[in-house]
Ligand SMILES: CC(=O)SCCNC(=O)CCNC(=O)[C@H](O)C(C)(C)COP(=O)(O)OP(=O)(O)OC[C@H]1O[C@@H](n2cnc3c(N)ncnc32)[C@H](O)[C@@H]1OP(=O)(O)O
């Protein structure tokens with residue numbers, strides 16, 4: 001019955017070591033996460049997202065000259081090409097913004113002059129251009145859905161400040177830029193998660209970088225992965241206020257609902273990034289003077305811990321944080337895309353540099369051979 005004899009089936013590849021990677025280390029024993037050796041909470045506190053992008057791609061933090069060169073290239077690539085903008089504007093306003101991201105990356109690939117050049121230099125240049133232009137895609141999409149004018153990028157602002165400028169059409173306050181920047185750093189990379197693995201599978205066939213990122217976006221969209229940050233906000237809105245959280249949770253668990261923003265395939269004792277993002281949410285709550293959300297956040301977290309012993313993942317604090325910043329809920333996962341493009345493309349380059357076609361086997365359990373009548 002077997003395609004090839006297997007000793008054990010690991011559903012969902014749980015616990016399977018599929019390859020080496022030098023990009024990040026997730027340690028569920030210590031609830032820690034290192035990007036190229038640096039603790040993620042220290043990077044979130046002391047490094048810019050631009051520096052973290054450089055670190056993920058090159059393996060070390062940049063010197064000031066290296067950062068300047070990257071910054072120049074990033075700012076020069078921020079504007080959305082007219083043909084891609086036109087293609088996005090033709091998409092129905094009712095489609096999910098992740099469909100827009102996916103289509104935009106596919107379109108950008110079709111128009112990229114280096115699309116089929118997979119030399120390390122071309123791969124890096126394509127990664128940088130995609131990373132640089134993604135805020136324009138996300139900002140444009142939120143604005144077109146709101147019936148607002150499109151705001152072009154500014155090259156006198158850093159990545160995060162410009163992202164907020166293009167989305168909201170006004171300069172964000174430093175506290176908000178800082179919070180947003182921390183979220184970008186925390187979302188940037190997480191080893192062999194489902195979307196990154198998707199990108200590596202596609203790359204392993206020697207397909208191109210834009211195809212791999214397009215596939216990764218499809219994988220990230222699902223609510224068991226990146227789509228959970230939107231689902232957390234929807235849950236909060238469904239519950240309403242903290243005093244209703246426990247009854248809501250009991251009913252949800254009784255009807256076997258998954259509680260979005262809780263649980264993780266690798267971390268069973270808590271997600272390494274949650275304490276930092278929870279502190280960011282606390283800063284935003286103070287900044288906007290909206291304390292109710294923290295009552296609900298803490299009550300639901302405590303009740304989930306008592307009933308199931310399951311802890312929150314990064315999407316749990318990120319959802320309400322993006323809501324406070326003013327993003328529409330369906331734009332939250334595209335924000336994750338904008339950040340994770342750095343990690344995906346670092347993995348695409350790593351996979352290509354040491355490639356083997358990814359092709360597991362299965363144990364066949366369909367009908368035995370039979371004759372066509
Ligand atoms: C950035 C990220 O992508 S982080 C992940 C974001 N996703 C979510 O927040 C979605 C909600 N969470 C989940 O669905 C899961 O925890 C996953 C998919 C993230 C991890 O799943 P797995 O490692 O496969 O764990 P699995 O689904 O086997 O869960 C083990 C048990 O805990 C339960 N469980 C896990 N997470 C949850 C949850 N969020 N709500 C309710 N029960 C849960 C499962 O029902 C299962 O119970 P059972 O043994 O009685 O069947």
Ligand SMILES: O=C([O-])CC(=O)C(=O)O
Pocket residue numbers: 189190192193194225265266313314
């Ligand atoms: O690692 C995972 O499975 C999911 C996750 O937290 C991420 O991609 O950031």
